[in-house]
Amino acid sequence: MGLGRRCSFLAGGSMGVFLLLLLTSLSVASADQEFFPYCRTHHCIISYHVLAVKNPCYMYLTWRGTAFVGVNIGTALSNMPDATQVVALLKSQQIRHVRLYDADLAMLTALAKTGIQVTVTVPNEQLLGIGQSNATAANWVAKNVIAHVPAVNITAIAVGSEVLAALPNAAPVLVSAMRFVHSALVAANLDRQIKVSTPHPSSIILDSFPPSQAFFNRSWDSVLVPMLKFLQSTDSYFMLNVYPYYDYMQSNGVIPLDYALFRPLPPNKEAVDSNTLLHYTNVFDAVVDAAYFAMAYLNATNVPVVVSESGWPSKGDSNEPDATVDNANTYNSNLIRHVLNNTGTPKHPGIAVSTYIYELYNEDLKPGSLSEKNWGLFDANGVPVYTLHLTGSGLILANDTTNQTYCISREGADEKMLQAALDWACGPGKVDCSVLLQGQPCYDPDSVSAHATYAFNAYYHQMGMASGTCFFNGVAVVTTTDPSHESCVFPGSGGKNGVFLNGTSLAPSSNSTADSGSASLLHNAPSACLCFLLPRKSASHKMPQRPRHQGLGFSDQPGGKQSLGSSSEGAILFSTLSRK
Numbered sequence: 001m002g003l004g005r006r007c008s009f010l011a012g013g014s015m016g017v018f019l020l021l022l023l024t025s026l027s028v029a030s031a032d033q034e035f036f037p038y039c040r041t042h043h044c045i046i047s048y049h050v051l052a053v054k055n056p057c058y059m060y061l062t063w064r065g066t067a068f069v070g071v072n073i074g075t076a077l078s079n080m081p082d083a084t085q086v087v088a089l090l091k092s093q094q095i096r097h098v099r100l101y102d103a104d105l106a107m108l109t110a111l112a113k114t115g116i117q118v119t120v121t122v123p124n125e126q127l128l129g130i131g132q133s134n135a136t137a138a139n140w141v142a143k144n145v146i147a148h149v150p151a152v153n154i155t156a157i158a159v160g161s162e163v164l165a166a167l168p169n170a171a172p173v174l175v176s177a178m179r180f181v182h183s184a185l186v187a188a189n190l191d192r193q194i195k196v197s198t199p200h201p202s203s204i205i206l207d208s209f210p211p212s213q214a215f216f217n218r219s220w221d222s223v224l225v226p227m228l229k230f231l232q233s234t235d236s237y238f239m240l241n242v243y244p245y246y247d248y249m250q251s252n253g254v255i256p257l258d259y260a261l262f263r264p265l266p267p268n269k270e271a272v273d274s275n276t277l278l279h280y281t282n283v284f285d286a287v288v289d290a291a292y293f294a295m296a297y298l299n300a301t302n303v304p305v306v307v308s309e310s311g312w313p314s315k316g317d318s319n320e321p322d323a324t325v326d327n328a329n330t331y332n333s334n335l336i337r338h339v340l341n342n343t344g345t346p347k348h349p350g351i352a353v354s355t356y357i358y359e360l361y362n363e364d365l366k367p368g369s370l371s372e373k374n375w376g377l378f379d380a381n382g383v384p385v386y387t388l389h390l391t392g393s394g395l396i397l398a399n400d401t402t403n404q405t406y407c408i409s410r411e412g413a414d415e416k417m418l419q420a421a422l423d424w425a426c427g428p429g430k431v432d433c434s435v436l437l438q439g440q441p442c443y444d445p446d447s448v449s450a451h452a453t454y455a456f457n458a459y460y461h462q463m464g465m466a467s468g469t470c471f472f473n474g475v476a477v478v479t480t481t482d483p484s485h486e487s488c489v490f491p492g493s494g495g496k497n498g499v500f501l502n503g504t505s506l507a508p509s510s511n512s513t514a515d516s517g518s519a520s521l522l523h524n525a526p527s528a529c530l531c532f533l534l535p536r537k538s539a540s541h542k543m544p545q546r547p548r549h550q551g552l553g554f555s556d557q558p559g560g561k562q563s564l565g566s567s568s569e570g571a572i573l574f575s576t577l578s579r580k
Contacts, residue, residue, distance in 0.1 A: 070097030131173025137180030
């Protein structure tokens with residue numbers, strides 16, 4: 001039954017009609033029905049002007065299909081870059097969601113006017129004071145949040161970090177601290193923009209497999225029951241740190257490495273929950289679903305999960321043989337692909353599980369084993385520890401140490417959109433597409449995608465690989481893999497003779513116009529040809545513009561800035577993560 005049959009709207013104008021049609025068009029899968037029981041028995045009221053939304057239906061709209069990936073930013077480095085350098089790295093990598101472990105003034109100042117969505121944290125050592133005094137909480141919010149918005153796009157406050165495990169003596173005041181912080185946001189009219197939650201370690205979930213049997217450590221019921229009620233009443237989310245690496249290491253060989261790394265498993269190797277018959281192909285989903293079942297055990301069935309930390313170390317001690325660059329690359333690449341594909345979990349397919357990767361930098365000052373110091377995507381100099389391979393999603397985070405990048409057509413991109421972008425590149429974009437003619441070095445393979453890849457990359461290098469020149473309405477992405485093949489040497493490639501073919505900037509900017517006719521490579525004809533068409537009626541031929549993002553993550557700028565961002569087909573995001 002569609003949600004539109006259960007939710008009534010007090011709305012005016014076309015917006016109310018749109019929302020009603022939107023909800024009516026959404027069907028609630030059986031796996032989602034338990035997630036939103038409130039919507040089946042109550043009316044959800046959405047006002048056109050004030051958007052007063054009852055929790056569950058709002059949560060359905062907010063959390064279904066809008067997953068993002070972000071990064072945590074730790075600072076335990078002997079050579080910690082200054083805040084402006086950190087933000088420069090975030091911008092160069094198009095990271096749109098970050099989680100800070102405090103509310104550092106310099107970092108918040110550097111993040112101003114960037115649009116990056118920020119989660120700030122109340123440090124554990126300040127928790128007792130804030131949890132015992134409404135005034136102390138209000139002062140903290142005034143100094144660390146209100147003073148910075150709206151210039152800084154603060155979207156969440158994490159009250160402490162893994163408090164139940166790391167600082168159990170503060171547990172009795174944890175929910176009070178969350179309420180006091182939220183009250184300060186309400187007083188400042190910021191409670192809709194900024195959510196309040198607290199990250200938990202997955203260790204508070206007991207009997208986690210099969211997930212349907214999971215429950216929280218009962219000794220924490222006095223904290224978790226009121227906390228879950230608070231999260232429901234404020235439309236917030238349950239923050240969970242998920243580390244398949246530790247689950248794998250502590251399983252004594254019971255958990256296969258492939259299962260921890262999201263690698264494909266044959267059906268007979270998948271883990272099956274005997275109570276629900278749900279199949280689990282990776283540890284990550286099993287842990288997240290265990291949290292859902294544990295919350296349901298406490299009668300909280302409509303609180304979404306945000307994974308506040310997850311990752312894999314790239315180096316370890318001799319007793320940590322699986323902490324390797326290859327495994328870290330595999331895990332994080334597969335994790336990002338899994339999240340951005342909006343797969344959801346077996347219990348709640350399609351329900352977003354936004355995730356913060358742990359972490360941006362390797363932290364050499366962290367105590368403990370070698371692996372504790374090597375969770376980062378970058379070293380202190382901003383050099384990637386490894387290149388994320390995201391072929392399945394057509395996205396990439398970090399450039400490799402060669403700093404050589406290429407612009408290629410996005411895997412699975414719509415062919416008509418590819419053709420339109422190819423037309424632009426070979427016309428107003430002033431790319432020399434003659435090498436794509438029949439009999440020329442780059443004619444084969446004769447496909448729209450292959451020809452578009454050449455044209456996109458040529459334009460990208462003509463523009464000096466500038467930010468925003470590899471987007472083409474979302475059908476192009478940046479990669480560090482050289483797309484050259486046989487005698488077809490792409491601009492920017494070392495080729496067989498090691499000579500780089502970086503072109504000169506010949507094309508107009510993404511905002512400019514050109515009076516030249518549009519050239520088109522037609523791939524629907526029996527044989528492809530380079531056809532120069534008459535100018536179209538429009539006097540201007542602007543570069544295809546990227547869709548307006550919803551502030552959900554990595555983003556591409558007009559023409560082609562590589563990013564992990566949202567698209568017109570669905571929100572794609574990059575977010576934050578935290579670790580002790």
